[in-house]
Amino acid sequence: MKTWKLIVEEAPLRGSRNMAVDEYLFFAARRESATFLRFYRWERPTASLGYSQDAARAADLDFCRSNGIDVVRRMTGGKLVLHHRELTYSLASSDAGTFTGTLRESYRRISLGLLRGLELMGLDARLAPASPPAYARATMPCFAFPARDEIEIGGLKIVGSAQKRTGPAFLQHGSVPLEKDEELLKGAARSEAPDGGVRMTSLEEALGRPVPFVWAAERFSRGLAEFFAVDLEPLALDGAAGEEIARIEAERYGNEAWTLNRKA
Secondary structure (H helix, E strand, O other), X not given: OEEEEEEEOOOOEOHHHHHHHHHHHHHHHHHHOOEEEEEEOEOOOEEEEOOOOOHHHHEOHHHHHHOOOEEEEOOOOOOOEEEOOEEEEEEEEOOHHHHOOOHHHHHHHHHHHHHHXXXXXXXXXXXXXXXXXXXXXXXXXXXXXXXXXXXEEOOEEEEEEEEEEEOOEEEEXXXXXXXXXXXXXXXXXXXXXXXXXXXXXXXXXXXXXXXXHHHHHHHHHHHHHHHHOEEEEEOOOOOHHHHHHHHHHHHHHOOHHHHHHOOO
């Protein structure tokens, strides 16, 4: 049975640090032929931009500044996500035997593992079919529509994910709202949809009660471990790993010029 490294960070981190950790894990997975599963939280509401998005077109930067919303840029693609009152997962690996060598099939397999975690919470979720063509072309937030093989409950998106791949190595991370704050998302994201284009739910709404981060992380951990038939071994990122993460954060994710002005 294979073993994955498990990182559960209960203390919320700033957005730039979270993105630096995920990048570190992506390159660690390439070097070590290992698989890393991480669950984490955000210190402040944070809008993350897809790697190639135009910051001013995707986000209302003035609204973000006036409402205490940080802005970061992900190494993955996709649309703007507002990270707030949520559980975020990331999975980094270069194990093509487990995940296959293609973005679409590995994305689908990870979604199936997450579905198992939602089942362990007592939820009836499913993989979504393709989103409307207008969603891919338009300026809308990630939680406007579930894309193909993302996860929905009752037609509403519950997990929004994105993947970066180089050969067999990939990083996939995704947002799972514990609570909804649609108004803050609509204010932070620019959208061509007249209603703001948000069709999302949360674990609290789906279960009808507040959901603790640690409880949800445990169910997702168990669901992924069961689906992929792996053991999970706790890992702490300190020492040399912490130094490398700090360097990545300073060079990119904590650098406002890189975040707001990076060109595709």
